[in-house]
Amino acid sequence: MKTTKFIDPIRSLLTWSLDLVRAFKATAAVVAIMGLAFVGISVLIGMPPFAYVVIIGFVATPTAWYIVRAQRASTTSASRLTNMRLLTVIFAASLGTMVVIQAFPYGRSHSNPPITGEPQWATPRTRELMVRACFGCHSNEVEYPSYASVAPISWVVAAHVSEGREKVNYSEFDSRQRGADETVEVLEEGSMPPASYTRFGRHPQAKLTNAELQELLVGLRATPGLSGD
Ligand code: HEC
Structure with missing residues (x-):
């Protein structure tokens, strides 16, 4: 079946994530609270959809990379994952994201093109x-x-x-x-x-x-x- 080609990677990604949540409950709780606060505030101030993709992507990518690398090398205790290490990486990735996104050109030109005409205001x-x-x-x-x-x-x-x-x-x-x-x-x-x-x-x-x-x-x-x- 062709569909298993798509379903299998998704299934293993889900299993991998669930195993992580089970093994690192404290980290999962902090991430859930931070994530909810971020999404909640963003919705309330009307953040455009692409911003969620950019910000979550920039935080998640180095975090996932770190976890995979640590799991591959998990035979030595120095590289073993802990809640403390995971949280440090996630906070560092979040801080880094806030710095990196300042370099994006979008939204920096505070344009005000010429005024070419206004309604004939009653008063x-x-x-x-x-x-x-x-x-x-x-x-x-x-x-x-x-x-x-x-x-x-x-x-x-x-x-x-x-x-x-x-x-x-x-x-x-x-x-x-x-x-x-x-x-x-x-x-x-x-x-x-x-x-x-x-x-x-x-x-x-x-x-x-x-x-x-x-x-x-x-x-x-x-x-x-x-x-x-
Ligand atoms: C924060 C920015 C913002 C402010 C302030 C704002 N608008 Fe809008 N307005 C928008 C956006 C974004 C849209 C398009 C999306 C939508 O319809 O919600 C829009 C759409 C509109 C439309 C088109 C509606 C339609 O269905 O085509 C009108 C008319 C309008 N606004 C009038 C006003 C008036 C009058 C005020 C002041 C009382 C005002 N807006 C204040 C952002 C704003």
């Missing part, structure tokens, strides 16, 4: 509220905080800004912005700004009070091109 106050709540991702006037230079946070920011601008860019209103006519709708639904943007006390200016939200909706309905009708 200056309408614009002011939009700047506070939305221009962090949907404009060419993005203010990049200092932590936006540190990977993987810089990746989160870059991914949100590029995806946000692609949907609607309120600084390039000289050309058609496909998502623009949904502006009123997303505010009524409360789906924008994304919950991840204001979590953990970040961007408090983007959290509009109910009165500000009502004021903004009146202004947006009186601004051409921002509502469905």
Whole structure:
């Protein structure tokens, strides 16, 4: 059977991992807690999917390499695996990953292309509220905080800004912005700004009070091109 070609390596990888978990329960517990914390926080701040692959890959590869090497040489006690050694390797790999990913070019250019046109805002106050709540991702006037230079946070920011601008860019209103006519709708639904943007006390200016939200909706309905009708 052809399928066993694929299933057998997966099965032996699973057995190998399970044996490791059984033999090194303390390490497995620490890794599980660290992993859950990492994934949990990452989901809450809206980390792009590729970041999980890169970070987990960079931590797991040297760790697996170390384990395999130690198992092959396990006849001498000096190279025998212990919880202490394993944890040291995993922490070193995690630290190393944080250093190595700083060299990635993605997310480092804090671009703000020229402003070529804006909606005909009903009032200056309408614009002011939009700047506070939305221009962090949907404009060419993005203010990049200092932590936006540190990977993987810089990746989160870059991914949100590029995806946000692609949907609607309120600084390039000289050309058609496909998502623009949904502006009123997303505010009524409360789906924008994304919950991840204001979590953990970040961007408090983007959290509009109910009165500000009502004021903004009146202004947006009186601004051409921002509502469905
Ligand atoms: C953290 C960055 C961020 C902020 C701040 C933000 N957005 Fe978005 N916005 C996005 C992203 C990413 C998308 C595309 C993915 C999605 O629809 O969730 C998007 C999509 C949209 C869309 C298109 C919806 C669709 O279905 O096509 C509209 C309209 C929009 N945002 C309006 C706003 C408005 C209005 C605000 C301010 C109240 C705002 N956004 C604040 C990131 C942001």
